[in-house]
Amino acid sequence: MADIAAMAARLDDAAREARAIPQITGEDSTLSLADAYAIQGAAIDRRLARGERLVGVKMGFTSEAKMAQMGLKDQIWGRLTSDMVVTNGAAIERARFIHPRVEPEVAVRLNAPLTGAVTREEALAAVDAVAAALEVIDSRYENFRFALGDVVADNASSSAFVVGPWMPAGTDISDVAMEMRVDDAPAETGTSAAILGDPIRSLVAAARLAGSAGLVLEPGWIVMLGGATAAAAIGSARAVSLDAAHLGRVGFTIEGGGA
Ligand code: OOG
Ligand code: MG
16 A cells, blocks of 8 residues: 555655655556545645645646657646746746756636536636746656656646736637747747647636545636646756747746756
8 A cells, every 4th residue: 555645755855855756656556546646635735834835736638749748648637836836037946946847838817716517617707817827847756757646646747837917817718829938949839729629628627626636726726727738848948938929928037057
């Protein structure tokens, strides 16, 4: 049986020390998805005990590009905490990360609780603002390699996120052209339509998946709906930006990058 607390501690330490560790499933091939989410929850509880707050959730593997890049097909979710928040345009420290990658995403902010089986209309009614966003993922596993249970336990690789200017609810997010640049060179281009055909479907899935774990998506929370394209490595980059048509621009710089 999986030692939930011990594995959570190992992942939490790896994240804090920016040090890669071997995959959990290499050691425990029987790790169930339920155990993996329990490890994720326990690792996040350690952060909360240190004073971080839950600020939302993230979805993963909601586009074909991401599924193909990582070789996994099941949608997963993770928790976003206050220490992961990066202000648009601000700098992040390279030393915080192991082998960071960045993804162009769409984020929504909620103004009503959402959980369990909800319709598209109910999901839309709970949205109070939408934005283009960037997620920094940084798998705590060596070589960014993992099986499904590993990545779920590792909070779906989430490490930091940056939200662009909030736009009013009702702003169309179904097919937003996205152009991501790393150090001013084009890195990935795509459309938000790649996120499950329409990113709102990812919010419906977030409510269902989080709900099945007993979690309510709370008013004020942010939901990151998933990468629209494959992720780009930013191991030695100094700056990342995303131009997302009418959603505008979001970006960050990397202190200690370019080494
Ligand atoms: C897992 C996280 C996937 C997304 O947007 O699809 C994800 C990973 O690729 O390491 O964040
Ligand atoms: Mg992502």
